[in-house]
Amino acid sequence: MSRSPEGFSELIRKCGEKAFNLAFRLSGNEPDARDLVQEAFVRAYAHFETYDETRPFETWLFRILHNVYLDGVRRFSHSRTVSLDAPAPVEDSTWEEIIPSDDPEPAAGMMRREADGLLQKALGLIPLHYRTAVVLCDMEGMSYEEIGKIMSCPVGTVRSRIHQGRQLLRQAFENLERGGLAQ
Amino acid sequence: MNHDEQALLSAWIDGELSQDERARVEAHLPGCASCRGDLDGLRFVKTRLARADRRAMPPDLIAGIEAAVARPWHLRWFPVLGRSTVLVPAGMVAAAGLIVGLWLGMTNNDPDQFVPLEPLLAAHARYEAEALLPEDTMVAARYSYHLANADGEDQQQ
Numbered sequence: 208m209s210r211s212p213e214g215f216s217e218l219i220r221k222c223g224e225k226a227f228n229l230a231f232r233l234s235g236n237e238p239d240a241r242d243l244v245q246e247a248f249v250r251a252y253a254h255f256e257t258y259d260e261t262r263p264f265e266t267w268l269f270r271i272l273h274n275v276y277l278d279g280v281r282r283f284s285h286s287r288t289v290s291l292d293a294p295a296p297v298e299d300s301t302w303e304e305i306i307p308s309d310d311p312e313p314a315a316g317m318m319r320r321e322a323d324g325l326l327q328k329a330l331g332l333i334p335l336h337y338r339t340a341v342v343l344c345d346m347e348g349m350s351y352e353e354i355g356k357i358m359s360c361p362v363g364t365v366r367s368r369i370h371q372g373r374q375l376l377r378q379a380f381e382n383l384e385r386g387g388l389a390q
Numbered sequence: 391m392n393h394d395e396q397a398l399l400s401a402w403i404d405g406e407l408s409q410d411e412r413a414r415v416e417a418h419l420p421g422c423a424s425c426r427g428d429l430d431g432l433r434f435v436k437t438r439l440a441r442a443d444r445r446a447m448p449p450d451l452i453a454g455i456e457a458a459v460a461r462p463w464h465l466r467w468f469p470v471l472g473r474s475t476v477l478v479p480a481g482m483v484a485a486a487g488l489i490v491g492l493w494l495g496m497t498n499n500d501p502d503q504f505v506p507l508e509p510l511l512a513a514h515a516r517y518e519a520e521a522l523l524p525e526d527t528m529v530a531a532r533y534s535y536h537l538a539n540a541d542g543e544d545q546q547q
Contacts, residue, residue, distance in 0.1 A: 212460045219455050227447040241448065245455050252459040323443050344404065345439035351406045362406075370400035373435045374428075380435070 215252055222265045223248075225347060226272055232342045233276050235331050247272035263353075270357045273339060329379035337372030344369050395422070399429050403436060 226247060230240035250271050251258070258267050330338050339358060343349045349357070351365045358365065395418040401407050402415045419425055 212456065215459055216456050219452055223447045223452055223455070224444070227451070228445045231445040237445075237448075240445070241451050241454075244447070244451065245458060248455045249458050319443065326438065326442050341435075341439065345436050346442060346444075348440075351401070351404070366401045366406065367397070369404070370397060370432075373400055373432045376435045376439075377431045380438070 215248075215255075218264055218268075219248060222268055225265060226268055229269060229342060229347060230272060230276075232327070232330060232346060233273075233335075233339060235327055243272060243275055246275050250275065266349075266353050266356055269343070269347075270359070273357055277335075325380070325383055329376055329383055332379040332383075333372060333375040337368050337375055340365055340368035341372035341376060345373075393422070393425070395419075396425050396428060399425060400432055403429070403432060 223244065226244050227240055230243040230247075231237065234240050234243060247268060251268055258264065330342070333341075336358070340354055343354045343357060344351070351362045351369070354365045354369075355362045358368075360368075395415050398407060398411055398415050402412060407415065419429070
């Protein structure tokens with residue numbers, strides 16, 4: 208693996224998808240996720256000589272991304288999303304009519320988007336360390352050992368963060384489903 | 391009823407327990423309805439996250455990152471340097487002017503620029519009035535001249 212821009216492009220294409228998904232789930236919106244991923248890759252490229260090539264690049268990249276997020280947690284923690292229940296900018300219209308959709312089944316797509324919005328809202332309600340641990344485990348399928356390396360903590364801490372994170376998420380889902388997405 | 395096993399339930403679902411811990415949880419579960427209830431809740435959350443839509447990386451972001459890493463280091467860390475064709479050159483001219491000004495200020499050795507004359511003259515007048523020394527031993531008002539003469543006198547002695 209080389210540090211040349213060409214060699215690095217291969218890594219961007221290989222790991223970018225997972226990095227973007229993680230960044231989106233941590234920050235909760237696309238503009239911040241874009242900034243996070245770009246900054247993580249630029250830092251990785253600048254410090255490539257410190258990367259241990261015997262370990263997965265993805266784990267190293269995620270560790271950088273997590274640190275970038277912690278460094279700028281105030282900058283990245285604000286939400287730039289708009290609730291679909293908020294008033295639409297055009298009179299007598301809804302957001303669903305304004306936002307173009309290529310979904311062949313609009314009703315199913317809407318339900319999926321609503322479920323995803325609920326999930327993201329629940330993730331946003333739990334503390335960052337729990338959110339990161341649960342997302343890495345349940346969405347990215349990483350082992351406790353890998354998560355410990357990314358979050359710079361022992362496996363025992365990862366175990367407890369995942370367990371408590373899931374319990375908090377369960378409560379958050381219950382509260383949100385009881386109260387509705389609008390609150 | 392011992393509920394220490396409750397804290398192990400997530401790791402049990404994930405297959406992250408040691409053999410002993412796994413055996414403990416599996417022996418505990420059949421007799422504990424509370425832990426079985428918790429287990430359902432934890433599995434529900436795990437399944438919901440695992441089935442969530444994945445966010446696709448925008449294609450223009452890949453191109454943006456490739457362009458960012460291909461930039462020279464000073465533009466990677468200070469992107470503002472590459473953004474303006476007017477402000478950046480103007481800033482560079484101002485910085486150069488400041489450096490030249492500081493350099494000129496530091497290399498100007500004219501003692502009149504640095505030695506405050508007023509207190510020196512006052513001290514000289516006081517010395518002249520109080521010392522009661524002969525006229526020819528009086529030092530000049532200029533500090534540098536005084537030092538030069540003092541050196542000369544030391545050497546003569």
